[in-house]
Amino acid sequence: MDTYTLLQNYWWFIISLLGALLVFLLFVQGGESMLMHHRDGDERSLLINSLGRKWELTFTTLVTFGGAFFASFPLFYSTSFGGAYWLWMLILLSFVIQAISFEYRRKKGNVYGTRFYDTLLIINGFAGPLLLGVAVATMFFGAEFTVTKSNILNVQAATISTWGPLHGLEALASWKNLLFGLMVLFLVRTLASLYFINNIDDETVFVKQRQLLKVNGAIFVVLFLATMAVVFLQSGVIYDEIGVTQLQEYCYLRNYVEMWWLAIIFLIGVAMVLWGIGKSVMVPAYSHGIWHTGIGTVLVVLTLFLVMGYDNTAYYPSLLDIQSSLTLRNSSSSEFTLTVMSIVSILVPFVVGYIGYCWYKMDDDNITRDELENTDHKY
Amino acid sequence: MNELVNVVDWSRAQFALTAIYHWLFVPLTLGLGVIVAIMETIYHRTKSEKWLATTKFWMTIFGVNFAIGVATGIILEFEFGTNWSNYSWFVGDIFGAPLAIEGILAFFMESTFIAVMFFGWKKVSPRFHLASTWLTAIGATLSALWILVANAWMQYPTGCEFNPATMRNEMTSFWAVACSPMAMSKFFHTVLSAWTLGGVFVVGVCGWMLLRKRNVAHCQRSLKVGAWVGVIGIVLTSITGDSSAVTVAKYQPMKLAAMEGLYKGDFKQSIVAAGILNPAKKPGNNENPYIFDISIPYGLSFLATHDPNAFVPGIEDILNGVSYDSNGKPLNTVPYAERMQRGKQLQELIAQYDVASRAGNKVAVDSLHKAINADFKYFGYGYLDSPEEAIPDVPLTFYTFHFMVTVGGYLMAFLLIALLFVYKPAIVDGKKWSRLWYWLCIITIPLTYLCSASGWIVAEVGRQPWTIQDLMPNKVAISDLSAGYVQTTFWIFAVVFTALLIADVSIICRQISRKSLTDLDKINN
Numbered sequence: 001m002d003t004y005t006l007l008q009n010y011w012w013f014i015i016s017l018l019g020a021l022l023v024f025l026l027f028v029q030g031g032e033s034m035l036m037h038h039r040d041g042d043e044r045s046l047l048i049n050s051l052g053r054k055w056e057l058t059f060t061t062l063v064t065f066g067g068a069f070f071a072s073f074p075l076f077y078s079t080s081f082g083g084a085y086w087l088w089m090l091i092l093l094s095f096v097i098q099a100i101s102f103e104y105r106r107k108k109g110n111v112y113g114t115r116f117y118d119t120l121l122i123i124n125g126f127a128g129p130l131l132l133g134v135a136v137a138t139m140f141f142g143a144e145f146t147v148t149k150s151n152i153l154n155v156q157a158a159t160i161s162t163w164g165p166l167h168g169l170e171a172l173a174s175w176k177n178l179l180f181g182l183m184v185l186f187l188v189r190t191l192a193s194l195y196f197i198n199n200i201d202d203e204t205v206f207v208k209q210r211q212l213l214k215v216n217g218a219i220f221v222v223l224f225l226a227t228m229a230v231v232f233l234q235s236g237v238i239y240d241e242i243g244v245t246q247l248q249e250y251c252y253l254r255n256y257v258e259m260w261w262l263a264i265i266f267l268i269g270v271a272m273v274l275w276g277i278g279k280s281v282m283v284p285a286y287s288h289g290i291w292h293t294g295i296g297t298v299l300v301v302l303t304l305f306l307v308m309g310y311d312n313t314a315y316y317p318s319l320l321d322i323q324s325s326l327t328l329r330n331s332s333s334s335e336f337t338l339t340v341m342s343i344v345s346i347l348v349p350f351v352v353g354y355i356g357y358c359w360y361k362m363d364d365d366n367i368t369r370d371e372l373e374n375t376d377h378k379y
Numbered sequence: 380m381n382e383l384v385n386v387v388d389w390s391r392a393q394f395a396l397t398a399i400y401h402w403l404f405v406p407l408t409l410g411l412g413v414i415v416a417i418m419e420t421i422y423h424r425t426k427s428e429k430w431l432a433t434t435k436f437w438m439t440i441f442g443v444n445f446a447i448g449v450a451t452g453i454i455l456e457f458e459f460g461t462n463w464s465n466y467s468w469f470v471g472d473i474f475g476a477p478l479a480i481e482g483i484l485a486f487f488m489e490s491t492f493i494a495v496m497f498f499g500w501k502k503v504s505p506r507f508h509l510a511s512t513w514l515t516a517i518g519a520t521l522s523a524l525w526i527l528v529a530n531a532w533m534q535y536p537t538g539c540e541f542n543p544a545t546m547r548n549e550m551t552s553f554w555a556v557a558c559s560p561m562a563m564s565k566f567f568h569t570v571l572s573a574w575t576l577g578g579v580f581v582v583g584v585c586g587w588m589l590l591r592k593r594n595v596a597h598c599q600r601s602l603k604v605g606a607w608v609g610v611i612g613i614v615l616t617s618i619t620g621d622s623s624a625v626t627v628a629k630y631q632p633m634k635l636a637a638m639e640g641l642y643k644g645d646f647k648q649s650i651v652a653a654g655i656l657n658p659a660k661k662p663g664n665n666e667n668p669y670i671f672d673i674s675i676p677y678g679l680s681f682l683a684t685h686d687p688n689a690f691v692p693g694i695e696d697i698l699n700g701v702s703y704d705s706n707g708k709p710l711n712t713v714p715y716a717e718r719m720q721r722g723k724q725l726q727e728l729i730a731q732y733d734v735a736s737r738a739g740n741k742v743a744v745d746s747l748h749k750a751i752n753a754d755f756k757y758f759g760y761g762y763l764d765s766p767e768e769a770i771p772d773v774p775l776t777f778y779t780f781h782f783m784v785t786v787g788g789y790l791m792a793f794l795l796i797a798l799l800f801v802y803k804p805a806i807v808d809g810k811k812w813s814r815l816w817y818w819l820c821i822i823t824i825p826l827t828y829l830c831s832a833s834g835w836i837v838a839e840v841g842r843q844p845w846t847i848q849d850l851m852p853n854k855v856a857i858s859d860l861s862a863g864y865v866q867t868t869f870w871i872f873a874v875v876f877t878a879l880l881i882a883d884v885s886i887i888c889r890q891i892s893r894k895s896l897t898d899l900d901k902i903n904n
Contacts, residue, residue: 053498056449056490063453070460074547075470080455082464087866092457093875099450100879103442109889111882149546150733152465152855153726155762159465160546167864194613201747224847227548263676285663333472334549344480346655351487358491358511361503377442377497 008328009310010171011072014345019136020298023184025058025193026132027294030188032061032098032125035118037212043205044118046195050199050367051059051107052379057355059099066151066268071341075147075331076316083145083215084168095269098124102379107295124184124257133184137177140252140309142238143301144170144318147324164320176230183356185225191297193217194280194290200364217277231304237314237325244324247312255307262310266303304337385862387854390462393869397454397589397840399832400876404883406831409442409523409570410608412516416509417604423509429900433600436894437581439454440887442497449884466846466856473539473550474529477557481525488518499788507613522766523573524566531562534838535630535849541755543732543748548609548850560626566836568619571612575790578609579827582797586820588895589813597899599804606607606798613791620787621682627841628683628691631848632702632843633769636694637776639679642668644693646707650678653781656774689874694773713757720762721754760849766850769861775876779833779840786830794824 031051038044070077081088097120104110105117117188144164152159164170171177192211196205236251248254255262278295279286311313312324332338367369372378415437422430456478459469467474495503495511502512532538538555539548548640550556562784582605585598628635636644640656654672677687690703690713700714713721728751735743763769797820800807807813846856 012401024402055839056494058489059449059453060482060486060490063456063486066456066460067475067478067482070467070471071475073722073807074468077460077471077475078464078467080861081460082462082467085461085858085868088457088461089871092454093871096450096879097452099453100446100535100882103446104882104886107443107886107890108893109885111885113867120778149468150730152469152546153730158762158855159857161464162859183782189739248522290746333475334545340550340553341476341479344483348483351483355487355491358495361507362494362497364502364673375498375501377439 003337004259004276005028005329007342008332009340011068011332011338012309012315012328013306014348015069016302016309017066017073017298017307018061018068021185022058022132023034023190023301024297025054026129026295027263028055028058028183029098029125029128029194030185030190030192032121033185034192034209035122035125035211035260036207038205042068043202043371045207045372046200046202046205046369047196047366048102048118048247049372049379050122050196053362055098057125059095062095068341072333073326073328073331074337075161075334076326079134079145079163079326079331080138080148080316081142082135082159082323083161083163083281084138084143084171085163086166087131087135087168087171090127091135094124094131101325105379111283115184129188130181131172133181134171134177136184137174137180139172139316140169140180140234140236142319143175144319145320145324146318147326155231155275176234179223179317180227181229183220183223186187186223187297188217189216190277191290191293192218194276194293197280198287198290199366201368213277214281217281221274222364237317237322239314239325239327239329240312243327243330245325245327247322248313251313252307255311256303256313259307262303262306265299269296269299269303269363275302282285282308380787381550386857386860386865389856389862389865389869390860391853393462393865393872394455394458396869396872396876397451398695398835398839400833400880401448401451401455401833403880404444404451405519405523406576406828407444407572407580408519409443409516410571410612410650411437411444411577411580412519412573413527414577414581414604414608416516417608418600419509419512421604423505428900428902429596430600432899432902433597435551436597437601438496439894442493443883443886443890444634445493447879450879451654454872462858462860463846463856466851469547469851469856470536470539470847472479472547473532473536473556476550476553477525477529478533478583480749481522481814485518485522486515489522490518492518509726514669518572524751526555526561527566527569530838531559531565532556533845534565534765534842535559535561535626536850540752541660541758543751544736546729560622560679561578561630564623564626566806568623571615571619572834574608574792575616577789578605578607578612578794579823580792582609583820583822583824584891587815587891590817590821591895593895594899599801602797602801603724606794606801609790609794609797613794616788617671617791620784624682626684629638630690633697634771634776634837635683635699636692637771637773637841638780638837640668640773640777641691641693642695643698645703646651646680646703647677647688647692648679648683648691649674649676650682653779653785658774658778662770681735684821690884692814696772698769701744715763715769716761717844718757718760719763719766721757722759722763724761725751725754725758725762725856736870737839746863756849759847759852759855762855763844768844771841776837776841779836783830783837784835786826786833790827790830792824 014281028051031047035044046096101117101120111371138376143163147161149160154256193209232253234252235247235249237245238248272292273296277291280289300348309328314327316326414435416551418434422434492511492514496515499508537559538550539553540551544547581601585602588598639651651672651674655670657666657668657670660666660668679691680689681687686705689705692702698715700712702710702712704710728747732747735747743862807816846853
């Protein structure tokens with residue numbers, strides 16, 4: 001494997017890891033979607049203040065995921081964002097309305113009232129994970145685009161990436177994409193329940209969240225099995241040494257078989273997810289399920305991204321022109337840029353280290369009603 | 380073609396809208412971040428409850444403002460892809476890296492430590508808390524560094540080479556991109572101007588409280604820090620403004636000419652200190668560019684080159700390729716008509732390269748590659764329909780530039796006087812005209828915001844019609860979208876951002892008003 005190929009694979013791993021961490025951190029959105037089940041002011045306040053200390057981490061991971069994708073695979077950024085315009089715009093809007101809602105909801109003079117901001121959080125809680133899930137699903141199930149780089153020489157129609165007329169709305173009409181999106185939504189709702197059980201010290205919240213965990217966990221497991229069945233039966237696009245593409249039946253199942261170590265990690269991840277949910281449901285005193293299910297989620301999503309792009313597979317199949325499909329080879333940055341960014345990425349463990357340390361210090365004690373009454377900065 | 384023009388215009392409008400809204404909040408984050416960190420440092424050293432109360436007062440405002448800055452920032456990053464998809468591929472290899480580094484090194488620092496800053500008072504040690512406050516301010520500044528490096532590269536593309544095999548520019552030197560003179564002057568000028576705005580904000584809010592005789596001691600503490608940060612900010616902004624002018628003159632002479640409304644340049648070129656442009660003036664006609672002007676002899680030559688005798692080209696000179704070195708010898712500057720011709724030839728060469736490459740003709744590929752790189756600096760001109768298309772909006776650039784400079788000069792005087800009053804309060808206290816001074820402090824806040832926004836309008840409008848200077852005009856950088864789609868999202872953003880701005884201003888005003896009625900010499904108020 002030459003250096004350039006190695007760098008492309010390394011950066012796909014980084015993107016996959018960021019994507020996996022993002023899905024885990026979407027428990028914040030899952031928690032926001034839970035607000036509708038907690039209408040009591042104090043209960044809701046506990047939930048929001050618990051999430052409010054984490055939302056920026058999720059937000060930052062999303063932004064970094066976008067930035068890293070731009071830097072390492074700019075043709076994806078160019079093709080997907082400009083093409084699936086409405087899908088991405090809806091995602092962005094849902095995050096814009098989240099960013100101010102925590103800080104503004106209880107502030108005097110917030111013009112629109114607390115309920116308005118809580119509604120914005122609930123919208124973000126449902127729309128964010130669902131739409132992000134749909135966007136990721138198009139990387140398995142394909143999207144309606146073509147890429148012709150030489151178009152840039154034609155001033156009358158210079159865009160190199162063209163898309164179908166619905167510009168992303170068609171992705172929302174695909175049942176496979178919606179299934180994937182719903183699976184993500186119920187996953188993050190499940191993670192949110194596990195997070196609240198771990199982070200909030202309050203009997204009412206605990207009882208309610210355990211009940212919600214049972215319902216959301218069960219729905220998630222069913223959706224997960226259905227989604228995986230569809231993914232494993234899905235045909236993908238593979239390419240040869242000179243970049244010529246062809247359809248491959250059961251592409252992602254084949255990739256798991258050929259990269260068996262990923263299959264093992266996938267199964268370990270699934271087991272951890274189920275263990276965290278199962279034990280939290282069965283053992284009332286158990287509150288550490290978020291860690292098992294969270295780490296399991298990261299492992300599963302990581303392998304899903306990796307089988308999407310490794311093993312000569314196009315990670316963004318085109319439904320209009322198979323040869324336009326995006327691969328790690330035809331969409332990446334240059335070797336020089338990937339090398340520069342790889343040097344920067346050496347700092348990532350340091351960043352993860354201080355995030356972990358701060359999280360540990362801030363979550364040393366669980367959030368209680370007393371703490372909220374005695375703090376001068378709360379949401 | 381009309382549809383194309385509409386998409387370009389609406390895409391520009393949407394990006395301008397997002398950028399201007401974003402920039403309403405970012406400078407206060409940058410300026411107030413440093414001010415709050417200094418205040419907490421004083422509290423840490425003195426252990427005075429009064430300084431803690433003052434720190435927390437400004438920290439609350441910082442938090443409200445920070446949130447909306449984050450909300451508008453995410454749109455900007457993703458708009459590069461959604462609305463400027465060709466751009467994202469054409470220069471993503473260079474532009475993407477600073478954005479990714481910004482995320483990894485700056486955003487995580489900000490988002491992690493801001494949580495400690497607000498919620499960690501009782502959870503971490505005082506020293507760790509102080510470090511967190513500083514790291515939040517440093518994270519915000521680092522974030523500004525990387526996005527300004529990216530922006531500076533669009534003004535002065537360097538450290539890269541065009542690769543006809545991939546139809547894009549590829550980075551060849553990271554340090555040339557990160558440390559270009561344009562990047563350095565832009566970073567310092569922008570961040571220091573944000574310190575100025577932060578300082579003015581503190582002075583203005585204190586002016587409002589002093590007008591109502593509320594928490595005088597708290598105001599004196601705040602003014603000490605705010606006025607100093609403001610003065611340091613405006614002095615250094617002026618110095619870096621000077622270096623910015625030199626880099627603009629060197630790398631974007633058309634922008635400088637537009638900033639001054641200069642059509643015919645000269646040696647010992649005077650600078651227009653104030654003036655009204657003549658709307659009838661067009662390149663090539665004999666109209667006077669100004670209806671009225673007050674000029675300073677030698678001023679523009681000195682500002683642009685630090686040599687009062689140097690030649691500064693005007694718009695017509697640049698179009699015609701007229702320029703001279705410091706000894707008066709003509710420079711071999713290529714006229715725009717020829718640049719356009721060479722740009723079109725380049726496009727043909729690249730098309731030939733594409734054919735030769737597909738045919739596997741290595742000899743032709745190598746020879747064409749060399750020819751392409753030799754003339755690539757004129758690539759973007761091949762897309763222009765006429766040389767005049769390369770002239771930015773002169774009135775908008777001219778008036779915003781002069782507004783910025785005039786207000787900048789006023790801010791220098793204002794902040795120095797504010798600092799004087801901090802140390803000699805007897806000059807203003809109890810005097811009849813003190814109310815006038817406090818009102819001036821309040822009015823200066825929106826004036827500084829307008830000044831700050833004007834600076835960005837000069838930088839961005841003055842670069843037009845280029846998305847990337849000389850390489851890619853706007854009309855080639857856009858996504859394959861209909862004008863109706865972009866128009867729709869423009870109005871959605873306009874409504875959402877305006878609604879959020881109303882809430883933001885309302886909350887900040889209410890916070891100031893409510894807290895000013897409490898005793899800000901004590902905590903837990």
